[in-house]
Amino acid sequence: MINFVLVGGGAALGACARYHLGELGKRYLSVNFPIVTLFLNISGSFILAYLFGHNLATPLYLFLGTGILGGYTTFSTFNSEMVLLWQQHRYQTMLLYCGSSYLCGLLAAIAGLWLATIK
Template sequence: MNWMMVAVGGAAGSLLRYALGLTLNVPSWPYGTWLANVLGSFLIGFFFVWGKEKAGISPELYILLTTGMMGGFTTFSTFSLEVVTMTMQGNVLKAILYATGSVIVGLLAAYAGVLAGRQVL
């Protein structure tokens, strides 16, 4: 059942992100992508507290909203929550290293992918 929740939520989140990109991205700045990352980060934090502590939603609905929908909407939201959780647990250095490393390595990987893609074409 959890696999189905992830799939349904992921499809919905991906479609939402796609719609934001179509609507808001312009050649000078990816406003839709930026909004998806920021909004997704906010929403995964909201669902984390509201869903687990306030509303007591079912584990299936929680998985649909977080792993599925926010995961499909933006993986940046999961990354943000992980950094916040590490910090809240007192692992500040670990959070800083994880955040810095993820951004730097992610950018380098994206660049490497561009270069590799150019080689294939």
């Protein structure tokens, strides 16, 4: 039961952070590219790998990794934005967004894991 509370509470906090950062992005960034979601997912990949590299106790990892970062990152918004770009016939932007999301997300995770293992 406590695991549900840890994950759910963390997810609520992470989703709130994602929402507020998204609103800040809308207010201050006037780009025609889903840069906020890209930033959230790449930074989330980095932080998650960094936490994973520290072998945290299960309850702490459930709260921070599964909960907060699960709510902070967003695969569903990423896919919705991909579909929107497709529907708008912005194929190059869609490919750039998809490629940069996956490649930069993977590189960020590698960097986070590497940074966590430096002694």
